[in-house]
Each structure stands twice: as structure tokens, then as C-alpha cells.
Amino acid sequence: MKKNNIEIPSCTNCENSAGILCSLNIKEKTELSCGKLDGIFKKGEIIFKEGNNAYNLFCIHKGKVKLSKLGKDGKEQIVRFAKSGDILGYRSLLSNEPYHGTATAMVECEICIISKEVFQKVNEDNYKLSLNLIQLLSKDLKSAEQHLIDVAQKTVKERIAEALILLVNSFGYLEDKITLNVNLTRSEIADLAGTSTETTIRTLSQLSSDNVIKLEGKNILITNFKKLVQSSNTYD
Amino acid sequence: MKKNNIEIPSCTNCENSAGILCSLNIKEKTELSCGKLDGIFKKGEIIFKEGNNAYNLFCIHKGKVKLSKLGKDGKEQIVRFAKSGDILGYRSLLSNEPYHGTATAMVECEICIISKEVFQKVNEDNYKLSLNLIQLLSKDLKSAEQHLIDVAQKTVKERIAEALILLVNSFGYLEDKITLNVNLTRSEIADLAGTSTETTIRTLSQLSSDNVIKLEGKNILITNFKKLVQSSNTYD
């Protein structure tokens, strides 16, 4: 794991602290800052790897990260995304297990690295934080279960539409409020929707001719979000 | 929700306390017992329903429960099983959300019903319990993610084999160490594996003619567990 130390403000005045760590007081945030490492991960670099021992908590200060797991025959399955303000690896730290998945930087990322010991200490002293973590886990579990049902019961077209909606929810749009603020390869979209690259391509162009989305090179424009939701057959 | 009050020992000497609530001391267990309701649920009865407001924690004292969610077109997807010693509903209680799924008694069940308030109070006072809950959630999340990958990437035959393995792990065997200690309909197995009833039947009889399992009426005998694992294409 390569990392170049850079200057990142202390946790005490991190603008991301609206996230999970918001319940900490100044003292605790200072404690968290103390001894933390900060790193830059280039696009494509692995932040941590499925199965490796978990020694750190990762706070994404800036960037986009994909979490994936290896399935049958080494095929990658994208499980979730994370972005600025999200934390990674807490699950493995709390249950003393190896990392459950592999985290890969999708763009250049600035990430704070907090040691297991510091995190555990802060966590022990702060019931509110535990509760936040429980709720975070709970949310992740909920969406994992939903994702499961989707993959199990929906058609490829519905799943691709669903994947696009997930991308909108995770990363939003560019300033034009229509262009998806993230670039994935067709094969990555396939790994997310649980289908093949070729089928993904065909389905995307089908959605395009249905005037639901528009494809401009690497960019995907969501021209009709309502229709996209309909295509995904999602009702909640 | 029907329930007949019955006599169940206080939590202080529940033999199931090896489970998640083991970290409680006598005082806390007494607190938990105080005011709890106990109920019997007949086979097929619903313990709680997806989307309903969550007011209770359910401790399974005896029985077998399936947790399912509704998917596309009302098709049921079985998400998980629970048995003696397991607790249900804690997730919704902790994050103040409606129940995420529907819990149905698979056989006659004795279940302790603990109110939200009591549970929250005990939980607040006991960091160890929070940690246990986190680890429980973490475990559930891990298996949900694994289930996701399985459904997304495996063939029906592999998924059915996987489903049978899950049933063995969840409920074990009868005294003969070979007959699955649970009875599901073919349609329920299908809901678990994410396939159709007909395909499930065909696949089961295929596994039967491969001498991996044996079908005897409602019972499924696992005659060759090793071969079953191979059939599931699972490698961990």
C-alpha cells in the first residue's frame, strides 16, 4: 500500500465531520487526529484488500471508492460505493475480522488513516458513536438485502437501471444536473448489476434509444430520471 | 398478532443466554425480564411484518423462524433464518425504523417479547452488549453480501446446493446425523435460492440422482456433504 503523506487538517475541524464521527467532542476528535496518517491513493490503487488483516479505519476526505468482493471464478462483484465523509473498514475493526471486501480508489483520493487502537478507544468511551455505527451497519445491511432481492428477481434491464440510480444517489450529477458525476467502465457497471459486459452495453443503448439516458463518450446523462425509475421497477 | 401467554423462565436463568445477551449481569437480565410478554406462535403465523412499526425485540426461546422480504410482483425472498437463542427485530429498534422484513414461524415457536424501552435502556448501559450487537450485524451483513454474490454469479444448481448447506448450518440434522432438521416446501427453497419452484424440483432430483442428497417425502437427507459443497462451488 503506497501512500504519500500530505497535509490534511486535523479531525477537529474536518468539514466532513457531519458524518459518522459527528458525535465526538473536541477532545475525542483530537485523540482521533493524534497519530493518524494521511494518504493519497491514485486512481485504481487498492486501499485495502479482501481477506487481509484489518489494522486501520479509513476516512475518505476526498474522492470516490468502490468496494467489491471476489465471487465465483474470480469475477468481481461491486458491493457498494463510498465517497467524501464516508468511513471504511470499521466493520472489520469492530468484529476483529479480516477485511470483508476490497476497496479501490476510483479517482485520486485523499484518505485519513486511523489506527485500530485509537478508534477502539474512542468508540468504547462514546455510546453515541456505537449507536451511530450500529445505524450505519443497519443501513448497509438494509441496502445489501435490497440489492440481493433486486439481483435475484429483476431482469437485466431493471438491474442496469437500478445500478444507474444507485450511481446517481451515491455520486450525484455534474453542474449541469444531468451528467452522472462518476465514470465507470462498462465492465464495472456489469459487475455492479451482476451481468456481462456485452449485455450491459446492449442494455445501455436500449435505455438510450428509449430516451431514458444519453451516452456521450465516457459520460452518462440521465435525461429522464422518472422513466429510469420506472425502468428499474422500483416502488419504494 | 395472536399470542397466548405461557410460562417461560425469567431471563436470569434462560439457557439460551449463551447468545447475544450473555454479557448482561443478573441485574440487567432481571430488568429485561421485567414486564416481558411471552408468546406462542403457531406454524405459519407472522411474528412481525415488513414495514410495520417496531415496538419489540423478539427472543426465540424455542422454534424456527424465517425472515423474508417482498420483492418484485410480491415474490417472496427468504433472507435469513433464526432459531432458539437468536434475537429478532433489534435492528429496527436500534435505528428507529420499521421492520425490514417479515418474520414467520416455521414451526410452533415460543418467543419472549421484550419492549423497545427496556431493550434500549439495557443497551445504553452496557457497552459490551452494543459491541455484541455490532458484531451480530456485521455477521449478518457479511452473509447478506455473500448471498448476494452467490445469487448474482452462480448457476441454479450451485445456488440450490448452497441453500441446502445454509439449511444444514442453520438447523443441523436429526439424530441420524443425515436428515435435515427442517422442512421447507419446494417453493420456499426456491424463494431462498432465488429461482422458480419447478426448477428447484428438477434440480433437487438431479442432485438426488447424482447421489448427493436423497429425497424421502418431506425430508431431505444429505448423503454426501462433501459432494454437496463441491456442487455449490464454494471455496471458503
Next chain:
DNA sequence: CGTCAGCTTGATTACTTTCAATTGTTGTGG
């Protein structure tokens, strides 16, 4: 300008679902 990775398209194949029809099982009331 060659190369490599990602993208696209077409054709074929394999797998699963769906529909339809039949048989088997279970529980209930007469």
C-alpha cells in the same frame, strides 16, 4: 504509428422460466 484496453455488434448456445396438465398429500366437515 503501433499497441492496448475498452467498446461494440452479431451469431450461437445454454440455461431458466413459464405455462399447462397431472398426480399426490393433507386436513376438514358431513
Next chain:
DNA sequence: CCACAACAATTGAAAGTAATCAAGCTGACG
């Protein structure tokens, strides 16, 4: 105890869906 109804299991045939294989294309970059 039987008959009936309701549900569960099974089997076959047809239709549909998506994966795979093969080939050509495109664009970025050293």
C-alpha cells in the same frame, strides 16, 4: 371413514433471456 377442497409436487413442452464466443472498432498514449 369418505369425499372434497386446497395445497404441494411433478413432468413435459415451448418461449425467452442472457451468457458466451468471435470479430472488428475506437481512442488514448508512449
